[in-house]
Amino acid sequence: MPPQNFRFDFLALPPKARLRIYKYLLVCKPQDQITPEYRPAAAQPLTPSILATCKQIHAEACPILYSKNEFLVSEPERIFRWFTQIGRLNIKHLRKVRIFVEAVYSTKEIPFLSTASESLSWYKLLDQLAREATGLRHLHIYWDADPTCGHYGAGKDLRFVRELAKIHGLKSMDVAGYYAIHWPRYLTEKMGILVQEKDRSQPYLQYLRKYQQGTEKLVP
Template sequence: MPPSQKETPFKKKDIAKAFFDLDISDSEPSTESKTPKPRDRNRLIASTPPLDEAKGNNKVTLLTLPVEIRLRIYDLLLVSRFDRTMNPSWAVGNTDQKEILLYMGQFRQYRTMEPGILQTCKQIYHEANPVLYSQNVFAISEPEQMFRLIVQIGLVNLKLVKTLHIWVPWMAELFPWLQLLYILAEEASGLRCIELGWGADSEFPQQLRRGARERGLGDNLEFVRALGKIQTLEKLVISGFYAKKWPAYLEERMGVRVRAICGYRREERKLEERDLNDEELKFEKLIREMNEKELQTFMEYQQETEDLIP
C-alpha cells in the first residue's frame, strides 16, 4: 500500500530501523512533564570548578569544530561505503560508495553507515540529517520498498532524497509503479537523479512480440507518461528494454538530457589488447559477444514500438 500523502509522525529510531532494522531509542529529548528532583546546593557548589580552571578549559567537542569539519564527519558516518571488490554491482559508479539496497535486509554486522550520531542532540540531528538522505543512493526493485521507506522517514525527509536507482522487473504490475511515480512527482521535490532500467524476458523470440507479458513495462505508455511528470531532475539514465521514442519524449517532457543505454550492456574495459593477459583477453571477448547479442535483441524489441507515441 502506498503511504498517505499526509505527513506521518515518526521518531528518530525509525531512521536507523529503515536502514539497519535497529531498535534504538529516540534521540530527541523527551518533552513529557516530569517532577524535578530537589537540587543539592552543596553539591553544585562543590562541583563548580575554580574560575582559573574554567578559563583554561579548552575541551574540544564535535560542536566546537568548524562546520566544514563537522560536515566531513557526518559524510564519513552517514554515507554508505564498502569494499567494492566484494560486489562491484552494488557500487555507485567507480567509487567505493554503496547503494542502499532497499530490496535487501540490512543487518548490523553488514552495516556500512553509523546513524547513531543523529541521536546525539538536536543541533547535530538537524546538521547531519540532510547528509543521510541527500548523499546516499537508494535502490529499489518494487514500489512497496519505497512506500515502506516513506512511511518510516516521513514526507519531509523524502524531500531530501536526491538519487534513486530503480529496476522494473519484467513481471512487475503496472498500478503500484504508477502510484509511486505520482508520489515522487508531487512530493520528492529534492530529487535530482534517477537511473531506471526496464527488464524483459528475451530468452525466446516469441517473448518479444507486441503484447507479450515478457516484454515488461518498457513499452507501456502510462508508465512513461507518469515518469515524465517528475520535473526536478538534473540527470536521467534509462537502460534495459524500452520503446524507441522514450528518450526523446522524456527529454522534452522533463527538460533534462537523457542518457539511454541499449539493453543490459556490460562495461568493456578501455584498455589496449597488449595490456591484457590471456585470461583477461578471453573474458573481454566474451563481454563483447554478449553485448553484441544484447544490442541485437534490443533492436528487435524496439522494432515493435515504432508506432508508440506518448
C-alpha cells in the same frame, strides 16, 4: 589519558568538522547504492544510529545521508514504508535514485497489466517521486525483461512512461534495459533534459532492437 568523568562535547566542534564526521559515517562509496530497508553492504558499513543522538544532530546529518547517497528503488511497497519512516522533509533531500523495474511473468505478451497491483504501485510511486522528491537531480532507470521466457517488463507500458515524465528538475537521466523505441525522445521532450541511453554495447543493442520491434505506434 582523560579522566573517567570526561565528556566530549561533539556539538562544540566547528560546523565544518561535524559535517566531515557525518559524511564519514553516513555516505557510501561512489559506486555503491543504498537499498532502503536493507542493511548496507558489510564492506561499507554506515552508522545511521548517530541520527538518534539528539535533535540537532538529526537535523544536521539527515540532509547528508539522503542527498549524498544513491538509493536503489526496486520494490514499490517497500519504498512506501520507507517514505513513511523518513518523512516528506527527507524525501525532499533525495538527489540520486536508481530505479530497477522488475519484469512480470506471463504466458502471452502483456507488457505490463495496468490493472495489476504491482503496476498500480509503480504508478503511485512515480507520482510520489514527482510531487515530493523535489531535490531529485540524478535518475537512472532500468527496465527488466526477457521475452524469450515470457518475462515481460514495463518497457512498453504507456502509463508507466507518462508517470515517469512528470518528474522535473533533473540534471541528468539515463535509461537502460528494454523499452519502447520512442521512450528516450519522449522523456527528453517532457523532462527538459537529454535522456541518455546508457548501454550501447553491440550484443545488448541487438536484443533491444528486437524488443522494440512493433513498438513504433506506442507514442505516449
